Amino acid sequence: MKRLDLIFSERELDAILEALEAAEVPGYTVMKHATGKGPQTICSEDMEFTGLGTNAHVIVFCDIELIEKIRENIRSILNYYGGVAYISEAIEM
Amino acid sequence: MKRLDLIFSERELDAILEALEAAEVPGYTVMKHATGKGPQTICSEDMEFTGLGTNAHVIVFCDIELIEKIRENIRSILNYYGGVAYISEAIEM
Amino acid sequence: MKRLDLIFSERELDAILEALEAAEVPGYTVMKHATGKGPQTICSEDMEFTGLGTNAHVIVFCDIELIEKIRENIRSILNYYGGVAYISEAIEM
Amino acid sequence: MSHDLILQNILTPPVLFFFLGTLAVFFRSDLEIPAPLPKLFSLYLLLAIGFKGGIELQKSGFGGQVLPTVLAAIAMSLLIPLICFVILRLKLDVFNAAAIAAAYGSISAVTFITAESFLASQEIPFDGFMVAALALMESPAIIVGLLLVKLGAPKNRPNGRVMKWRSILHESMLNGSVYLLLGSLLIGFLTASNNPIGVEKMNPFTDKLFYGAECFFLLDMGIVAAQRLPGLKKAGSFLILFAILIPLLNAFIGIFVAQLLSLNQGNALLFAVLCASASYLAVPAAMRMTVPEAKASYYISTTLGLTFPFNIVIGIPIYMGLVNKFIPSIG
Amino acid sequence: MSHDLILQNILTPPVLFFFLGTLAVFFRSDLEIPAPLPKLFSLYLLLAIGFKGGIELQKSGFGGQVLPTVLAAIAMSLLIPLICFVILRLKLDVFNAAAIAAAYGSISAVTFITAESFLASQEIPFDGFMVAALALMESPAIIVGLLLVKLGAPKNRPNGRVMKWRSILHESMLNGSVYLLLGSLLIGFLTASNNPIGVEKMNPFTDKLFYGAECFFLLDMGIVAAQRLPGLKKAGSFLILFAILIPLLNAFIGIFVAQLLSLNQGNALLFAVLCASASYLAVPAAMRMTVPEAKASYYISTTLGLTFPFNIVIGIPIYMGLVNKFIPSIG
Amino acid sequence: MSHDLILQNILTPPVLFFFLGTLAVFFRSDLEIPAPLPKLFSLYLLLAIGFKGGIELQKSGFGGQVLPTVLAAIAMSLLIPLICFVILRLKLDVFNAAAIAAAYGSISAVTFITAESFLASQEIPFDGFMVAALALMESPAIIVGLLLVKLGAPKNRPNGRVMKWRSILHESMLNGSVYLLLGSLLIGFLTASNNPIGVEKMNPFTDKLFYGAECFFLLDMGIVAAQRLPGLKKAGSFLILFAILIPLLNAFIGIFVAQLLSLNQGNALLFAVLCASASYLAVPAAMRMTVPEAKASYYISTTLGLTFPFNIVIGIPIYMGLVNKFIPSIG
Numbered sequence A, B, C: 001m002k003r004l005d006l007i008f009s010e011r012e013l014d015a016i017l018e019a020l021e022a023a024e025v026p027g028y029t030v031m032k033h034a035t036g037k038g039p040q041t042i043c044s045e046d047m048e049f050t051g052l053g054t055n056a057h058v059i060v061f062c063d064i065e066l067i068e069k070i071r072e073n074i075r076s077i078l079n080y081y082g083g084v085a086y087i088s089e090a091i092e093m
Numbered sequence D, E, F: 001m002s003h004d005l006i007l008q009n010i011l012t013p014p015v016l017f018f019f020l021g022t023l024a025v026f027f028r029s030d031l032e033i034p035a036p037l038p039k040l041f042s043l044y045l046l047l048a049i050g051f052k053g054g055i056e057l058q059k060s061g062f063g064g065q066v067l068p069t070v071l072a073a074i075a076m077s078l079l080i081p082l083i084c085f086v087i088l089r090l091k092l093d094v095f096n097a098a099a100i101a102a103a104y105g106s107i108s109a110v111t112f113i114t115a116e117s118f119l120a121s122q123e124i125p126f127d128g129f130m131v132a133a134l135a136l137m138e139s140p141a142i143i144v145g146l147l148l149v150k151l152g153a154p155k156n157r158p159n160g161r162v163m164k165w166r167s168i169l170h171e172s173m174l175n176g177s178v179y180l181l182l183g184s185l186l187i188g189f190l191t192a193s194n195n196p197i198g199v200e201k202m203n204p205f206t207d208k209l210f211y212g213a214e215c216f217f218l219l220d221m222g223i224v225a226a227q228r229l230p231g232l233k234k235a236g237s238f239l240i241l242f243a244i245l246i247p248l249l250n251a252f253i254g255i256f257v258a259q260l261l262s263l264n265q266g267n268a269l270l271f272a273v274l275c276a277s278a279s280y281l282a283v284p285a286a287m288r289m290t291v292p293e294a295k296a297s298y299y300i301s302t303t304l305g306l307t308f309p310f311n312i313v314i315g316i317p318i319y320m321g322l323v324n325k326f327i328p329s330i331g
Ligand SMILES: Nc1ncnc2c1ncn2[C@@H]1O[C@H](COP(=O)(O)O)[C@@H](O)[C@H]1O
Pocket: A007, A008, A009, A034, A035, A036, A037, A038, A039, A040, A041, A042, A043, A055, A081, A082, A083, A084, C025, C026, C027, C028, C029, C030, C059, C060, C061, C062
């Protein structure tokens, strides 16, 4: 089993979740209100009321095949709008 | 060292934390207000005010022996109410 | 690539982020409002309004060399004020 | 005539703000009221409704129509779930049928206050003690729902799940919104009896601010209700029909009972609305805890996605039309 | 004389609370207004501004100065972005220039209400229909900004990014804050026409509470603006100068137009403030979605970190000084 | 007679809502006021207390009893921590003793306003300038606490931890709640001097709404205080006794000083309450930063879990009984 961590602006949340649902991942978890810093951009808490939106952290536990299926779609969103995606190992308890 | 990620409805938080404390884990971290989707159920943000409750994400760093100790207890809660539990490797910094 | 998870009181957030920026990590993500329990202390939600502050969960994806660079600095803060730091493996998607 | 009333109802600020929220979802606006702000408003409204109701109850005492009305309301919250359960069992299993039945036996405080605002804008008088009826209709409906599960559930429910009286009472009386409403009612009552200065000093918060806060909350309810609509499709046409026809049936029964009780027009409308409305706060939370087998999406989409908007927008004026027909006007 | 006005302006509660917030950052106090509380206040203010404006608009009707003023305001929100774009293109690429230009063509509701408070404390009358002008200046500026991108952007923009009319209209009309403001305006209008009791019952929430909520929000704005200052340094001296001089220029044009329209002193000040202020709510959100190539830190630090405080603290009294000079007093 | 006062105190809305919160925890209701709503109310209360205090201070000026009273209050906030420290050192180390001592030298704004509400419901007059005393008692107590650590701490404290004057002053004056309270006091003062219209326009927010918001906040405080009780058990019987007896002692000293200052009954009660109450906002935050060696659970459970409820429920009427005995009534 794999664990996929996606972090990106909540403005792209709908697009990312659509991609996940299209690939029929078994489930996902979304944590909003994350802030942070990337190579170019800063995301701070006051972006919440200005409407710019803070980051969302999405976790997906799924098989590697599913990750291959969504890779291209997700990468193209993240490359355009910013955000990171990392994969690690996980075993169901 | 292992890292245990538990995601489930905050309604079961007390029961899960009791299980953790009974096993004397060295510590845990709770992040509330997570939303998401599982095989059957959807957890959305408006469940916060209807009293249904959103999800909690609990992280525990501990030894594998402790995980064995709590496995059965935790699994029985998650099987009944829903939720996921995954284990991965972690090294103290 | 490594994934570094830091969990500590948000009161120390500025100091930790300074340490990360000084080491020029490529980025980081901060999730506030985490609660939890450590070997000695409890962090509960009502610490938010009493001004004591809840925990922050910081995630950094970076190379192992960078982690070596910040290790000492971060450890000294966590040792004094409390908090945990764990490293795991991660691969860019 | 009902047409006229519907239009007049739609042109009040609470209903207009509800529409504004609904349309935001249809037009895909990014208008959003982030958590926990809706919780703030729902806590505020419960506290204010309870407190004001307590004051009114102290003023009116328990004589006259008060006790019969409150008892009749409790009876309705015991009876309605039974009717609903029988109907729902045609298509659903025990768990889902009981959970939805409990929701329809219970009440929606926001529907109630929208009805009060409607009466105020029509300048039709009503009595404050009706809030006591409201406050006392939640627990019985939950108890009936849980009893139906206890009696009807298959024998192979896991052990930990065998319903205990203790937890039935706990969920029905100590659920957060029931507790706050009943507690505030009691505090309002005690304050009115002992501390008139306190009543006056609470007034700007619990009374003057109320209407605006109601509008703000209805804006959010509009958003939430509209987001619930897709969930309704999955629930199927049986539940969709149920969510619209049952309020009408229950309102009809309510007006019949109101006539027996010789309530005036204002109180009769409120009584009908209590019967017709369904709970999306207290009951879902209680059911989630005690009957996890029931699908939350069923009892939330029907009550919040359909019955609530239906009542707010056209139910209330329709019931008013019926009240006008069956209940003699005093003036 | 302007000196006097500046001092009088600084000694009003909204500006004092703004300073309190700013100083908290400079002194490194840990005073903090956590999310989503600022959102609560900004939603509240937009709802209240819109609702009150709708009532006033219904009172005044569309005759007299109303229509010309509103049309002139819309014209300004089309013209100002063009002027700004030409200036900004001296140093910035199309994306950044267009995004900042749109922000300055649009308005800041909080600057507007601070100007209203200033007029109230100076006991200078003004008209409620100016809110209609405010509400109608956001969308056109966004449209111009997006058109500038559509026309000026390099041909190699990725396919998915080719701007469509549909999304231009969507972002300009259905952005959360624009939508709430326009919607509340409409609701205020409809309520005032049909439901005078509703107007009165909203009053404690939308009117009485307003000034205090404004102060609370300005406390937070002081904190946020001060936190934005370091970001300005990175933006460079060109943008810093722009953020201070352009409001002056726009206010000047605004007063000139106000004179042509024969607005009274109060309305002329508000018109100037609409021209001089820049949006940090609706426009940034729209630009973030449609022009991700523009740096958010540019259009946020200039509008929020510099233009907003400048207008709040010294801009308004300076414009008042100009109005006093160029617009005849009625009394 | 004290019995009577206790009952009258318990039957005011703030205390009743406090009980409602406490009982919610005892009965295991799921009533919850999620973060950051309690923060919203605490920020609001500090802002409103400060602003109203500033207005009153401007009205009263610094003549008459004002200056002596404020100076005496500051003196008390220097003296009380010393007394407490000596007692606490019997059982605790320097860090914990100093942190708790500072908390008891400082004040609880909510206890203060509950005392004001109590006086209002008893129709006993008191003066607005007492808020100035309240605002000025927080910093000195923090300074004394940190000095005690500086002087008493073992020599082997890590280097980074050697207390610097700079950080002592920073934590004592710029702590978020101290800063907001003092800042709002100053703004109220300046507004009252320069902008009477501003005072009036703030009134619905800072004054009219206050009592209701206080009740809402006390509901949450009831929940929080009750959740703190288990933590008290761990703290041990010494700290439990301390948390109940020390307020009595301090109130006694306070009434003695009030007599020397010839304060009237109302002001004397408030003075006693300032001495008796302990800080759970400013001081804990400051101690957490500068004295991490002290256990937060100690200074939070004592102040919030025991002293606060004690003062709110029975302390205030007991002190009123003492005031009645020792301070001559004017009427
Ligand atoms: N190396 C990293 N480690 C953790 N989070 C990151 C990292 N880089 C970027 N992020 C997160 O991704 C968001 C978007 O980054 P960016 O791709 O620079 O727009 C940032 O605001 C961070 O929250």
